[in-house]
Amino acid sequence: MTDLSLLIQSCAAGERSALKQIMETEGGRMLGVARRMLRRQDLAEDAVQECFVLLWRKAHQFDAERGQAKAWIYTILRNRCLTLLRNAHPETALDPAEAEEASDDAILEIAYNRLERTHDLRICLESLDPHKRMAILSSYILGYSHGEIAGRMGAPLGSVKAWVRRGLLMLRECLS
Template sequence: MTPEGISELISRVSLRDRAAFDALYASTSAKLFGVCLRVLGNRTEAEDALQDIYVKIWNKADRFAVADTSPISWLVAIARNHCIDVLRARKLVAAELDQAADVVEPSPNPEQSAVAKGEAQRIYDCLDQLEAARAEAVRAAYLNGDSYEALASRYKVPLNTMRTWLRRSLMKLKECLEG
């Protein structure tokens, strides 16, 4: 549609002509949707914004000055400004400085590190008290994530035997750690 035709439709929309509004929507919605999608980067938000934009066009059509601007530029400006408003509303409010003090550091503090290191050493000492093959199987199963089937195959024992090894080894580890 020509710029003159779009100007004519906007003028008729200012008089609350629904047929003109339908024709304006049909001839310009694809372009305005592209503007919305480009600015917002989200199809759902762009679709919602497009509806709001056409409500604004319906309400502001009487403000369009035919001689001053191109009709497409006027429509794109309305779309762009609305999408920028949507982006501004979307931005998260920055946390205040006082709240930043409440944020917990994810890494352990020195005391926690020392305790964890001591507990790890106790676990390794208890693992050393197990038979070598069973200690290796426990490490493979619970530290490396190896499956029971893979361990049974590796140690050439039946699957239920491997389960029994691991269960009894864990019980011995528990006794050692509690003692």
């Protein structure tokens, strides 16, 4: 297992091999998260590339005492994805000030409230129980894994997986 904290510190010291090792360790997963958030391969690749550039430039700002290295990396990625979404779809995007200062729950609420009340997706989301809706929105808007959602919601991993799976089945049925 790779210690991402040490690799980020090595990046701050200018060691390019550390950045390469982070890419090899996390790159595929990061691309998957970006692809889920952006729903376009080209934008996802751009987001991951920009994330690695920012990681290299800001590695000196990482403080292991303030949080985990993986969370720091994925926060950079999530912010890049939100920026790309805002630029790609300005009519549905978050205001830049809202995105920078909003908590995850606020981002989910803002994104959900941006759907028109008569929009089929909103109507179907409203039919889900709150746990399923929150799990699905956390996955698709914030790009969180099932494990991250379970941690945020304080729920067992198996329950979160079931909520997402069953919720998506219900959405598919509702939207068809």
